[in-house]
Amino acid sequence: xxxxxxxxxxxxxxxxxxxxxxxxxxxxxxxEAILEAAEALATRxxxxxxxxxxxxxxxxxxxxLIMDEAALTIAERQPMASDLRAILVAMKIAANLExxxxxxxxxxxxxxxxxxxxxxxxxxxxxxxxxxxVEVMLKDALDALVQxxxxxxxxxxxxxxxxxxxxxxxxxxxxxxxxxxxxxxTACMHLHFIAKNIERMGDHVTAISEQVxxxxxGELPDDPRPKGDRxxxxxxxxx
Amino acid sequence: xxxxxxxERAVDTNEIKFDCKDCQVYYGEKHxxxxxxxxxxxxxxTAFIGPSGCGKSTFLRxxxxxxxxxxxxxxxxxxxxxxxxxxxxxxxPVQLRAKVGMVFQRPNPFPKSIYDNIAYGPRIHGLAKNKAxxxxxxxxxxxxxxxxxxxxxxxxxxxxxxxxxxxxxxCIARAVATEPEVLLMDEPCSALDPIATSQVEELIDELRxxxxxxxxxxxxxxxxxxxxxxxxxxxxxxxxxxxxxxxxTNPKDPRTESYITGRIG
Numbered sequence: 001x002x003x004x005x006x007x008x009x010x011x012x013x014x015x016x017x018x019x020x021x022x023x024x025x026x027x028x029x030x031x032e033a034i035l036e037a038a039e040a041l042a043t044r045x046x047x048x049x050x051x052x053x054x055x056x057x058x059x060x061x062x063x064x065l066i067m068d069e070a071a072l073t074i075a076e077r078q079p080m081a082s083d084l085r086a087i088l089v090a091m092k093i094a095a096n097l098e099x100x101x102x103x104x105x106x107x108x109x110x111x112x113x114x115x116x117x118x119x120x121x122x123x124x125x126x127x128x129x130x131x132x133x134v135e136v137m138l139k140d141a142l143d144a145l146v147q148x149x150x151x152x153x154x155x156x157x158x159x160x161x162x163x164x165x166x167x168x169x170x171x172x173x174x175x176x177x178x179x180x181x182x183x184x185x186t187a188c189m190h191l192h193f194i195a196k197n198i199e200r201m202g203d204h205v206t207a208i209s210e211q212v213x214x215x216x217x218g219e220l221p222d223d224p225r226p227k228g229d230r231x232x233x234x235x236x237x238x239x
Numbered sequence: 240x241x242x243x244x245x246x247e248r249a250v251d252t253n254e255i256k257f258d259c260k261d262c263q264v265y266y267g268e269k270h271x272x273x274x275x276x277x278x279x280x281x282x283x284x285t286a287f288i289g290p291s292g293c294g295k296s297t298f299l300r301x302x303x304x305x306x307x308x309x310x311x312x313x314x315x316x317x318x319x320x321x322x323x324x325x326x327x328x329x330x331x332p333v334q335l336r337a338k339v340g341m342v343f344q345r346p347n348p349f350p351k352s353i354y355d356n357i358a359y360g361p362r363i364h365g366l367a368k369n370k371a372x373x374x375x376x377x378x379x380x381x382x383x384x385x386x387x388x389x390x391x392x393x394x395x396x397x398x399x400x401x402x403x404x405x406x407x408x409x410c411i412a413r414a415v416a417t418e419p420e421v422l423l424m425d426e427p428c429s430a431l432d433p434i435a436t437s438q439v440e441e442l443i444d445e446l447r448x449x450x451x452x453x454x455x456x457x458x459x460x461x462x463x464x465x466x467x468x469x470x471x472x473x474x475x476x477x478x479x480x481x482x483x484x485x486x487x488t489n490p491k492d493p494r495t496e497s498y499i500t501g502r503i504g
Contacts, residue, residue, distance in 0.1 A: 005502040012501065078460050080487050080499040218489030 015073050016083065019066065019090045020146070023097070026062040027142040029055065030097045031135050033104035034201065038131030041111045041194065042124035049115075052108035059101035066094040085218065089211045093145070096204040096211075100138070103197040107131075110190045117187045120177060127194055130166045134201045137163070141208045145215070153212040156205065157221070163202035164228025170195040171231045199229060254281040256421055256451040257302060262316035264297050264306065271297050273475040275316075279421075279468075284443060284452045286466035286483065288459060290498065293472040295455050299423050302453065303339035304332045320421070337364050340419035344426040346406030348398030348413075353390050356398040356409055357381060360417040376416055384412025385442045404435020411442060415450075422446060424454040428461065440465050459499050463487045471495045 007013050033052055040049035070091045073079065079087055137156050144152040174188040174195070214220045257279035264272035272294045279285050279302075287295035297306070304325060306312045318325045325335055337360065349356050357377045360366075367373035377394070381387040386408040390401070398409055407427060414422060424443070428436040443465050446452055456462050462469055462483065469486040471479045471494070479492045490496045 005497060007501050009501060080459060080463075080501075081490050081496050083500045084488060 012077055012083075015069070015077075016086055019069055019073070019087065022062055022066050022069070023090055023093055024142060024146070026059060026066070026094060026097050027138065029059050029062070030101050030104070031138055033059065033101055034131050034135045034138070034198075037104040037107040037111070038124075038128040038198075040108060041114065042128040044111075044115045044119065044124070046112060046115050049108040049111040053105050053112075056101050056105040059098060063094045063098040066090055082215075085215050089145075089215045092211050093208050096208050100201045100204050103201050107194050107197055110194055114187055114190050118183070120174075120184060120187050120191060122173075124191075126166070126170055126173070127191065127198065130163060130170070130195065130198050131201075133159075133163055133166070134198055134205060137202065137205045138208070141205050141212060144209065144212045148212070148216045150213050150216045153209040153216075154221070156209040157213075160202045160206045161228045163199060167195050167199035168228065168230055255279070256281040256321065258317070258319040258322075259301075260317040260319075262298070262301065262318065263314070264294070264301060265313040265315075266309070267311040271475050272301070275477045277470060277477060277480055279451060279453060281420075281451045282447055282449070283468055284447050284454060284466040285468045285470065286462035287453065287455045287470050287472060288457075288462050288498075289472035289478075291457075294475040295470075295472045296425055298472065299425055299453060299455050302421065302423055303336045303341055305336075305341065307332055334364075337417040338419055339421045339423060340414035340417065341423040341425070342407070342410050342414050342427045345430050346403060346410050348401070348406050348409050350397065350399055352395045353381075353398050353401070353409065354394040356413050357416045360413060364417055366417065380412045380416040381409075383415050383442075383446070384408045385438060385445075386412060402435075404431050404438060407431055407435065407439060408442065411439070411446075415446070419450065421451045421453065424452065426455055426457060429457065436461070459487070471498065473498070 033055060036048055037052045039045065040052060070087050073087055077083070137159055140152055141156045143149070144156065171192065174192045177184045178188045210220055255278045257277075259275065259277050259279075262272055262275040262277075263270065275294075275298060287299060289295045300306050301314055301318060302320075302325075306314055314326065320335075320339070324330070325339075349359060351359070354377055357380050358367075358373055361373060361376045367376055378387065378391075381390060386405055389405060390396075390409075398406065401409060407430070411422075411427070427443075428439050431439065440461065443452055443454065454462070454465065466483045469481065469483045470477055471486065471490075471492070473494050479486065479490060479495045481491075485491075486495065487499060490499065496502075
C-alpha cells in the first residue's frame with residue numbers, strides 16, 4: 001500500500017531502488033553460478049567450473065557494495081518502519097546470496113577434482129536436477145521480493161522440503177556406491193559434499209523468503225518450516 | 240528472547256495516570272481534537288507525534304488546562320488524573336499545574352536569578368517553611384535538572400544569562416521544583432543543539448523513575464529514543480497508540496507508516 005507512495009525526499013526513493021537493484025543483480029549472478037556449477041559437474045566441463053570459481057569475486061563485491069550503501073542510508077536517513085525493514089532485509093539477503101555463491105564456487109572446485117576421476121553413475125545429473133530446483137526457488141524468492149508477494153515467498157519456503165528429500169535420496173545413493181566399491185569413496189565424498197552444498201543453498205533461499213515475508217508483514221513466520229533432511233538423525237543401517 | 244532486551248525498554252508499571260475519554264477540543268468553529276481516547280501510564284514516557292496542526296500540542300495543553308487561557312477554546316470529554324476529573328469546577332487550575340508541570344519549546348526562564356527561577360513555584364505553593372528548606376528544594380531541583388554543577392557557584396546570576404541548553408534544563412528544574420506527578424514537554428529540544436538535546440534526553444530518562452512524562456516532538460528519532468509509548472495524531476484524530484518499538488518498526492495504520500517514513504500521506 002505504502003510502497004507505491006513516494007517519499008517527500010525523492011533521492012530517498014532512488015537510494016532504496018538502487019539497493020534493491022543491486023540485490024537483483026547479485027541474485028542474477030548467483031542464479032547463473034548455481035546453474036553453471038551444476039552444468040560443469042554434469043558435463044565434466046573443467047573450463048566452465050573454472051569460470052564459476054572466478055565469477056564469485058563479483059558476487060562478493062556486490063555484497064560489500066550493498067552493505068556500504070545500507071550503512072550509509074541508515075546514517076543519512078534514519079529509516080523507519082517499512083524503509084527500515086527494507087534496509088535490514090537487503091543486508092540479510094545480500095549475506096544469504098553471498099553464501100549461496102560460495103557454495104556454488106565450492107561445487108566448481110570439487111568438480112575440478114572429480115573430472116580427474118572415474119565418473120560415478122548418474123552422480124552429476126541428479127545433482128543438476130536438484131540445483132535447477134534451488135535456482136528456480138531463488139528466482140521465485142527474488143520475484144517475491146520485488147512484488148512484495150508473501151504468498152509466493154511462503155510457497156518457496158515450503159518447496160525446500162523437496163530439496164531436502166532429494167538430498168536424502170542422493171545421500172543414500174552415494175552411500176550405496178561407496179559400499180559397493182571402496183574405489184568410489186573419494187568421488188562419492190566429493191559428490192556428497194556437493195549435494196549437501198545444494199541442500200544448504202536451499203536453506204539460504206528459504207531464509208531469503210522469510211525475509212520477504214518479514215519485509216511485507218513486519219513479522220517473521222513463526223511456524224516451523226518443514227525439514228526433510230533426516231540424514232543427521234538416521235543411522236546408516238536404514239539404507 | 241524478549242528477556243534479553245535492555246531493561247530500559249521495559250515499562251515499569253501499568254498504573255494509569257491520565258485516563259482520557261471522548262475528548263473534543265474546539266477553537267471557535269474548528270474541531271481541533273476529535274474523539275480522542277488515551278490512557279497515559281505512570282512512570283512512562285509517552286510521545287505524541289504527528290504533522291504540524293494535527294492537534295498533538297492542543298491535546299497536551301488540555302492535560303494541565305493551559306487551553307483555559309484561550310477564550311475561543313472549548314474542551315469536552317473526560318480527563319481523569321488519578322481518577323479525578325481535572326475540568327471539575329472545584330479544581331483550581333493553579334494547583335493542577337503544580338501537579339502537572341510543563342516545559343515549553345523555547346526556554347522561558349523568568350527574568351530573575353537562577354535561584355529565584357526555581358524558588359518561585361515552591362514559594363507560591365508554600366512548599367518550604369524556611370530559607371533552609373527552600374535552599375534544599377532549589378539544590379535538589381537543579382540536580383534533577385542536571386544543571387547543578389554548572390550553576391551552583393552563580394545562583395544569583397540571571398537565568399536569562401545561561402546558554403539555550405542550560406536555560407532549558409533550568410526550566411525543567413523549575414518544573415520539577417513543585418514535585419509534579421506528570422511532566423508535559425512541548426518540543427523541549429527543538430531549540431537546542433545536539434549535545435544539549437542529549438542532556439535533556441538523558442534527563443527525561445531519569446525523570447521517568449519518578450514521573451509520568453508526556454513529550455510532543457517533531458523528531459521521530461527522538462520519540463523512538465526516549466519514549467516507551469507513542470501516540471500518532473493526524474487531523475485531530477488519534478490514529479495509532481502503542482508500544483514505541485512497534486510504532487516505529489511495524490506500524491499498523493497506513494497513515495502512521497506514511498508519516499514516519501516521510502511519504503506523502
